[in-house]
Amino acid sequence: MYNYLMYKNDWLKGSLKTIILKLLSEHPRMYGYEITRMVEQQTENNIKLTEGALYPALHKLESQGLLVSQKVNVGKRIRKYYSLTPQGQTAALQHIEEYFSFVRTMLVLLSNKKPPSSNP
């Protein structure tokens, strides 16, 4: 139905980790589905995460020790809540800082105006 994102380009590639770390740094614990919903809500449906990308990314971050998960029964269904480990907290802050730095660099590159022509 939907692509990964409204933006047809690949800009979001590599930003999934950044988004996950950011949301978890603002919320004590979240589960996967909740993350997709919150991203849609906060970006007014401009960014839509796909499950096929999100769940493996969460698993990887957990295997790297940045996240821990906890399964919680909700009725007969299971929710898997993720939260940042202490290591993950540090990594998240640094990661987000670096992202801003990256964006600043890209904006320098993309905001550059054509240099004045050498003709008078």
Next chain:
Amino acid sequence: MYNYLMYKNDWLKGSLKTIILKLLSEHPRMYGYEITRMVEQQTENNIKLTEGALYPALHKLESQGLLVSQKVNVGKRIRKYYSLTPQGQTAALQHIEEYFSFVRTMLVLLSNKKPPSSNP
């Protein structure tokens, strides 16, 4: 020696096309090596394109009709100059616009502050 970029992350993935289109929209023609140099210069070495990524990207943009190339002999060496086709010009403007829109969206997501705690 260097990675694709100083930023160890994958944020630049998918932005290579954007960078190429931007530089070519500001310069009537450029060749690959020149693009890598200009990106380094303008980003103070924060972004370094690798040839293994750049050349295939240029080829692809050309095959898509956004660029045309022209080989020029410089001494005994060959330079391959690229420039935007009319279609490429339009695409570049739109692409860069969309990139800014994407960045704005990401910044909304990543600048969100923790909502005030419900405790008094």
Next chain:
DNA sequence: AATTATACATAAGTATTTTATGTAATACTA
């Protein structure tokens, strides 16, 4: 003479994402 810079190119390997598929409970609606 040797190294660095210029200038192109491709190919194997890796990583990330898309797309598709699967399972199952719960909620809504016609």
Next chain:
DNA sequence: TAGTATTACATAAAATACTTATGTATAATT
């Protein structure tokens, strides 16, 4: 109450883009 949509997890094949490595060759510098 039957069908659809939503919630909620997961994985696997295919596509894609990039890194890393390699190759060729000229020109400039040390």
